[in-house]
Amino acid sequence: MTDSEEKGVRLQKFLASAGVCSRRAGEEMILSGLVKVNGKTITELGTRIDPEKDVVLVKGKNVTIQDQYVYIALNKPAGFVTSCSHPGEKIVLDLVNAGTRIFPVGRLDKDSTGLLILTNDGRIHHRLSHPSFDHEKEYEVTVKKEVTDSELKQMETGIILEGRMTRPARVIRLSYNSFNITLKEGRNRQIRKMAECLGHKVTRLHRIRFSDIRIGSLEPGNWRYLSELEKKALLLKLGLSITKEKPHNKNIKI
Secondary structure, eight states: OOTTTOOSEEHHHHHHHTTSSOHHHHHHHHHTTOEEETTEEEOOTTOEEOTTTOOEEETTEEEOOOSSOOEEEEEEOTTOBSSSOOTTSOBGGGGOOOSSOOEEESOOOTTOEEEEEEESOTTHHHHHHSGGGOOOEEEEEEESSOOOHHHHHHHHHOOEETTEEOOOOEEEEEETTEEEEEESOOOTTHHHHHHHHTTOOEEEEEEEEETTEEOTTOOTTOEEEOOHHHHHHHHHHHTOOSSOOOOOSSSOOO
């Protein structure tokens, strides 16, 4: 039987569609033995299910497809981990009570602050997070000592990190030791590592924009739903429908 002839939905895609987590995090949950289907623990990533008939449990809790997509902007304070679960740490989900399962799109370091998008729409995670889609992320950065014009220019044109050049960025000076930087990629701790390469220590890293979504006047620790205009513009940019459809159990190619 070919992939297109197989019935059902891949389990990790179902978990993302249900708003449990991103598809990648769903794969990790499956491999860790945290997911059961009809009472049986599943550890194979190729497993397919019928969302209308099969009973799926994650950590003992029943999972179903939510009726509506939810999109939330959070002003993340320092000290919170961008994760759905991190024992012993405060997580960003502790700050949001949306009445449905949501997960963060992309990451902000524990010590970083600013705009974070949370949603139950598993479709958008890869399209917003992967650098191939060229979505801009804008930050305000403060370093411990004065930063020179030549150093800002280096960050703008590119710096070699771990054997690979960073993509060109847009950099604007804000003060003698602070600047605004807009990236189209999001490598692990990229801005902090770029600054370290130039002998600087970042003391404040604050994201103010993700794609066309801006943090505006949102206070630290507060959140809001995206406006209808913001949602429509975002989904249009991603080439996605605003309408949520439940997956069917026939001839679905995942």
